[in-house]
Amino acid sequence: MQPDHRAPEPGSVLPVVIFAVVVMVAVHVGLLVTMDPGFLQGHLADPDAYMRVVRVLELRQGAAWFDTVTPALAAPEGLSLHWTRPLDILILLPALTLERLAGLDPRQAIFLAGGLVSPPLHLAATLAAAWGAAGLWDRQRAPLYAVLMMAASPAAANYSAPGRADHHALILFAVTLGLAAAIHALRPGARGRVAMVAGAAFGFGVWVGPEALIIALPVLLAIGLAALVAEDGRHAAAQGMRATAGLAAMLVLAIVVERPPGEWLAVETDRVSVEHLALALLCGAAFAALRPVAAGSRGRRWLVGIAAGAAALGAFVALFPVLPQRVAEDADAAIARMLRLHHDLIAEMQPLPPFGPGGVSTVGFLMGGVPLLGLVAVGLAVRGWRRDGGWQAGLVLGVALLAGIAAAFAAVRFALDLAAPAAIAAAGLMGQVLARSWPREPALRLVLGLMLVLGGLAMPRLARDSAEAERITEASGTEAIGSACDATALALWLAGARARIAPAGHAPILVMEDMNAGPEIAWRSGVRGVSGPYHRGGDAFIDVLRAFTATDDGAARAILARRQADLVAVCTADPPTDNAADLVTRLRRGEAPAWLRPVPLPDALGGYRLFAVDPGA
Incomplete structure (x- = not known):
């Protein structure tokens, strides 16, 4: 040939x-x-996809062209993203067209253009x-x-x-x-x-x-x-x-x-x-x-x-x-x-x-x-x-x-x-x-x-069932966790309840274990996150990990104060940690320190426990 x-x-x-x-x-x-x-x-498919539409929406709403920091994650200072602008423009230009021709609002247009x-x-x-x-x-x-x-x-x-x-x-x-x-x-x-x-x-x-x-x-x-x-x-x-x-x-x-x-x-x-x-x-x-x-x-x-x-x-x-x-x-x-x-x-x-x-x-x-x-x-x-x-x-x-x-x-x-x-x-x-x-x-x-x-x-199809079995075996229960703690449902609830559960005048800051949930929550509710699946957010990841694994409530409180956290969420279905006395394990049991006030959640969010940070307690 x-x-x-x-x-x-x-x-x-x-x-x-x-x-x-x-x-x-x-x-x-x-x-x-x-x-x-x-x-x-x-x-959308994954945290990166949600983070991308958040970034494009920020640009649409007037963010500076050279500004690489998004306030949606690594709160309160924001996350410096290593992403560049070509894809942002490939999403934003069709979105602007959809706004003009189809009458969509910016969020709808960016979501559709980004997804396609x-x-x-x-x-x-x-x-x-x-x-x-x-x-x-x-x-x-x-x-x-x-x-x-x-x-x-x-x-x-x-x-x-x-x-x-x-x-x-x-x-x-x-x-x-x-x-x-x-x-x-x-x-x-x-x-x-x-x-x-x-x-x-x-x-x-x-x-x-x-x-x-x-x-x-x-x-x-x-x-x-x-x-x-x-x-x-x-x-x-x-x-x-x-x-x-x-x-x-x-x-x-x-x-x-x-x-x-x-x-x-x-x-x-x-x-x-x-x-x-x-x-x-x-x-x-x-x-x-x-x-x-x-x-x-x-x-x-x-x-x-x-x-x-x-x-x-x-x-x-x-x-x-x-x-x-x-x-x-x-x-x-x-x-x-x-x-x-x-x-x-x-x-x-x-x-x-x-x-x-x-x-x-x-x-x-x-x-x-x-x-x-x-x-x-x-x-x-x-x-x-x-x-x-x-x-x-x-x-x-x-x-x-x-x-x-x-x-x-x-x-x-x-x-x-x-x-x-x-x-x-x-x-x-x-x-x-x-x-x-x-x-x-x-x-x-x-x-x-x-x-x-x-x-x-045909190889991917032939290998799919065996590979999925291997993945599920190694995941050790992640499917059960995912069904018990639906980040999308939490994000939608936060969007409606935000004015009632967090101080007015600024976008609330949420600290939670699931670092992958932050971008979707930010997109759907406007609630900012701390930890995320991005290598430039290593300091934020470390802070969240140290706060949740702390056995000293004072140390955990100091980290959350530095992060200006308004809300803390944990999933009760997550695998147990090695230390029953650390903060995250106690929060899963509902044993919160006085400065964390439980926030009632609907039955559909029963896998989560949500707490509001009370700085005056």
Whole structure:
């Protein structure tokens, strides 16, 4: 299955677009109706989605463009979010249109626009994967296969489902477009502008979220390796320079858009900053050093390439040291343990088995069979790439695929980044199987190819029941907790009862155990929270943990006073702690100190106990 490098004609592109639209509509309608109908019932998918619409609503109501602090969490000072503005605008602009054309109020419009923003981005990522597949495989059939492979990625589909008002699908689109452009840029005779498109797409991905570097950096590394190995590496080195130029240009734009002039040199690893720009410039400098010798002897090339890479890495570490900061953060062992606990409570940050909870079924359910199909396709294609000169583009795809697999095993959420190289790679499997000399009969090769593809696509469904059983076993009762303590119901009740149970004149502050409930409660009721599932809110998480585990009422009261708490909520169905004398255990039993006044709740909220803080008691 060799690629055809002629420019696609409109007549050949339109069927792919129509096919992708049909497949994406089927996938997301299916998810909405059969798997998770929450959005149809007025729910968003997770805390991030609620936090995003809270943030967009704040912008709509006049929050400063450069203000990254939301008062909804980490009260009273507010939470500094590492999120950036591109997705906010993709939600806000349609919401403003809905306000004007449909007469919706801002909250309704933002909720609807936010809940529907991800499926179109999934479609865009799918079309980018189809373009990438056309650069390596047959341009007639492989793009259609790429559509199916992207649709069959569990991470891509779930992170892009209706109700997911977060930036994951936008990152997926950016890295898929960047990878597809890089594949085209490394084909023989490719133009320089497509390499700049690759860099700019990756730069936009880093703007949205620095995790885009999981794919961007391996792609740059693969381009460098191609320049070292090729008979004449000048083309690869030049394309590497152009890609890093596009990356740097986009990052400059991001810094100017996201930060006021006084903060253009601010360094933030988790949010686009001059640190990422310096990384792009140093990579570009390494390519610039390699290019003059890229047509010479390979020994000299390797010497220059290794020296340039080491110099760039050394300069980056010297400019942005990270180890001393980590040592300082770990100086307080108790705080370090608490932050590790915070990390362990976030399921998407856990590694895949065998490094994390679950078994083989969990891997199949969360990753699906597309990465495996991609590995098989790349392995079968190596000989053909060597023969037709496509090995440099294949190297880019293969390195990105391996990096994505490693990242997914490191943390579940990175399976989303893996979806880009996996879909493009797996799109070539059918053609590679059909092109084999074994089995001899074409019909048998077709049957073998169909068995492989259909089996890979079906893997998440086949593994689902076993994986769910493993998850429920390890959760040890979380379903019972969830049914006893409904955060949505509590949020709706707080919205109506807020004026009666909290001081007037300011948005009340609620302290509760469930750090995931804060964003939804803030959206539905306007009640501010303290702890939340965000790494920048570590101090707030620690305060809540210390207050609830305190056995000294004075210490707990001091923490709540510093947090200006008006309300405290606990769930009686939560697992017991190790100490029956700590505050949270006593509150679950209804044994509150004098300065916490019980607030009556309706029977439907019987799993909760709510207390009002009485500062005068």
